[in-house]
Amino acid sequence: MADDAQQESVITDEMRNQIGIEGAETVSELTTTSVRMFARSVGYVDPVFYDLDLAEERGYRGLPAPPGYLGTPIFNPAESDPTFGGRRGGGGFRSPYPLVLNGGTDVEYFDEPICSGDVLTSRTKLESLNERWSGALGVPMLIQVSATTYTNQDGRVVAISRGTGISYPRSGD
Amino acid sequence: MAEQHYFEDFDEGDSIPSLEKNPTSQQLVQWAAGSGDFYQIHYDTRYAQDTGLDDIIVHGALKHAFLGELLWRFAGPEGQVKRVQCAYRGMDPAVQGKDDLVDRKFVLEGKVTRKYSEGEKNYLELAIQGVRADGSISTPGVGIVTLPSRA
DSSP: OHHHHHSOOOOOHHHHTTTTOBOOOEEEEOOHHHHHHHHHHHTOOOGGGTOHHHHHHTTOSSSBOOTTOOOEEOOOTTTBOTTTOSBTTTTSSOOSOSEEEEEEEEEEEOSSOOBTTOEEEEEEEEEEEEEEEETTTTEEEEEEEEEEEEEOTTSOEEEEEEEEEEEEOOTTO | OOOOOOGGGOOTTOBOOOEEEOOBHHHHHHHHHHHOOOOGGGTOHHHHHHTTOSSOBOOHHHHHHHHHHHHHHHHOTTOEEEEEEEEOOSOOBOBOSTTHHHHTOEEEEEEEEEEEEETTEEEEEEEEEEEETTSOEEEEEEEEEEOOOOO
C-alpha cells in the first residue's frame, strides 16, 4: 500500500530484541467481591457467580471466574499503570505512539477452574511486532501480540491469554 | 439458570442460542471497575473525540466477555468454556439514550464448526461473532466448549 511505503518503520532493533523475552511477574487476586463485580459488569444472571454456597454445591472451590476474568493485578502506585492497573509498560518496551486500541483477545483455559480465593502469577512475552496503515483513522498503527501465561497458587497453568495491542499517533502528529 | 445442552444434540452447522446486549455507558463504567481498565475513551466523550473517535466506544475486552457469556450459557452447569478468541474489527459506540437501545444493540451469535472427542471429553468448536444492529460483524472469533454426553 502506498501509505505503508511512505511511512518509515518505528520498530527499532531494541524493540525487536524484546520479542520472546518474558517480562516481570505480575500477581493477581480473585476475591468474591471482584468475581461478583466482573460478573455484574458483563451482565451475568447465573447465580453461581454471586452465591458462594451454590458455587460450592456445583463443585467449585469458590465463586468461579467468568470467562475473560483472570484476576485483578495487585495495585501498587509505584509500579502499576494508573489507567489499566497492570504493570506499567507491560510489554517490556514503550510504543512511540501515545494512543492504544485493543485489537483482539484469545484466552485458552485448562482443566483446573479459576475461582475466588485464587492468586494467579502471570508472565507476559512479546510474540510479534508489525506495522500497518489504518484507513479508518488515517494514521500508521503498530501492532503488538503478547502471550501471558497464568499459573495458580498450586503451580498449575490455568490459562494462556494472547492479546493484540494497536498503538497509533494522534491524527495530524 | 441456563438450560443444559448435550453433545449429541448438536452437529456442525447448528446455531446456538444467541444473546442480546445493550452496552450502555453505565455498563461501560461498571466494566471499567470490574476489569480495571479505566481508559477514558470508554466514558469521556470529549476525550474520545480528541483521539479521533466519534463517540465513546465499547471496550474490546467487554465484547470478548460477552462472547464468553454466550459460550458459558450454552455450555451450561455441566459444560466448560475452554477457549474464547475474537478480533476487534471495528469500534462499537456505547448505548446512550433510549434511541440507541435499538440502533446500538449488540447480538452475540455462534455456530458449530467442528465436533470431536478427546479422552472422556466432548468438544464443540464454534464460529462466534458480535453483530451490530445493522447486521455488520465487528467481533468475529472462535469458541471451544465441552458439553456433557447423554450416554
